[in-house]
Amino acid sequence: MNMKICLMPGDGIGPEIVTQAVKVLEKVAAKFGHTVETESALIGGAAIDAVGNPLPEATVAACKAADAVLLGAVGGPKWDTIDPAIRPEKGLLGIRKALGLFSNLRPAVLFPELAAAAYLRPDIIGQGLDIMVVRELTGGAYFGEPRGETVVNGERAAFNTMIYSESEIERIVRVACEIARKRGKKLCSVDKANVLDVSRLWREVAIRTAAEYPDVELSHMYVDNAAMQLIRDPSQFDVIVTENLFGDILSDEASIITGSIGMLPSASMGSGGPALFEPIHGSAPDIAGRDIANPLATILSVSMMLRFAFGLEAEAESIDAAVKSVLAQGFRTGDIFVGEGKKVGCSEMGALVLGAI
């Protein structure tokens, strides 16, 4: 198979971690007799600096022409005071919209080797942790219109619109049901239906859609309670499905609990068309360029890409196994180092995984 991958290294540690991940991708491809064509495209702050636009036309075109997209990270304090219309984040939001990536899969998994790094009490984390957060990614307050500023009673007011249509809700719930079906068959839909109109429609459509999946057990939880339950008893969750803003908050919460946030990949997918894969963590500008970032989340994003975009299960598995073996040998980047093992940098960690494939 020939795989055309568009690389968007982005900002901060983005370029370092993407470099390592690409080496791994090329090695796996070679091993299994595939070929990889890569093209790099500008996004975020890097694109602002180069061409004054966080999402140049050429980037959208390059993504659309690819089979899949690998993103590093975007943003940093350098662009914090920039005109909001061209913030680095606009690049990320723009490419999600341009590619129609409505479904964002964020697994929160505890790596047994890293159990000591988990933040919850050992007896709670004890049974391990394996939650899949399915976040709606192109709707809600992120994109809702109208939005902006107005004048109310003689003073400024700013507003956004949280809005979902039936079909937007239905398609993301469907994705979540399909995933739940292949896992623990439990789906928890998170909303704030006791307060928000948009959540009441969400719940209604979730019930209706999930009814087509009788083997999947659907439950509902208010978002405030979900934020609590993730801490009180995370193992009650299998798959969580929720809207964009709640998903942003809850997926970050779920992933930090594992203590392995530097380890967690994510996938953003549409209906057909190229999907986008990226680490869950941010651009970490404070450690950028020092070769100490953890490339594993990006490397595992490549594994997710092989599995979800190309259906190459054995190839994906070979990356997962290589990562596990490197961890088992005690190698750790700074973020997952908790007193034991051997501390390594970004490129060294990449080389270790490469060696283990």
Added chain:
Amino acid sequence: MNMKICLMPGDGIGPEIVTQAVKVLEKVAAKFGHTVETESALIGGAAIDAVGNPLPEATVAACKAADAVLLGAVGGPKWDTIDPAIRPEKGLLGIRKALGLFSNLRPAVLFPELAAAAYLRPDIIGQGLDIMVVRELTGGAYFGEPRGETVVNGERAAFNTMIYSESEIERIVRVACEIARKRGKKLCSVDKANVLDVSRLWREVAIRTAAEYPDVELSHMYVDNAAMQLIRDPSQFDVIVTENLFGDILSDEASIITGSIGMLPSASMGSGGPALFEPIHGSAPDIAGRDIANPLATILSVSMMLRFAFGLEAEAESIDAAVKSVLAQGFRTGDIFVGEGKKVGCSEMGALVLGAI
């Protein structure tokens, strides 16, 4: 002093816990030479059942006529399928709006006696925990107009409006600054300014307002990062100020971390007029009527009431001390029982606190 208190026991465990808290209030009042007049008013599911309306006119009038309001809890599965226009929660939202209670103080405190019940790793919780979440309570998506359902491209869509005016932001940031000034002098304003217009105005006004409090150090954090940081390093926070929906989520997260959610009171205040005090936890319908609920959060809400509504510091202190001594003696309700100590029920816990005053 004569204190006119409006009691709203509400639903689930509400009546049981309010009963215990009122006994404590009366005992403290007697001890310090004050008098208490109480009146009970219907709210939530109890009000729906009695008069078909979660917030009867008479309840609003009774609250307005009182010096302070003590609430148990509202809601339960019994009313889950009721017409959304008269859900139990409408009673709570309605009384907040009717009394202009724009500022919601939710302390997340770790009781040293209950450290074993905390959910985070002991080395993280180690230094203790004392965060005050200041949540805006009468704005944002909770009350924003327009809201409801519409038809877009031939299908149903539902929407809410997240909206804040400058003055709404300014007054809540001011409250938070005043509180920070009396504590650790650190204020973290939480928003999603990298995505939402409403958050960008929030941040702008927060900066402008906090500038009047040069002794208070202001920082900003995105809500997804805040959800992570509360777990990764909660002791970095002193006072958090945020909008209604983010505050709903983050205050629940902050309070569960302590493991003491059955212990945590809250205050909702306006500018002048009666303030409302209530436990942070919900109506716990599953254990209602079995005399096993934890009345301590409601008892500590009375302490908060004495302190904030009446300026009676010594009186409040006598309740805090009584609760501490009962905990130190090892008495625990089921929710905070972790293997050691003596398990007691709701009325027994109330009697113990009463005895310790």
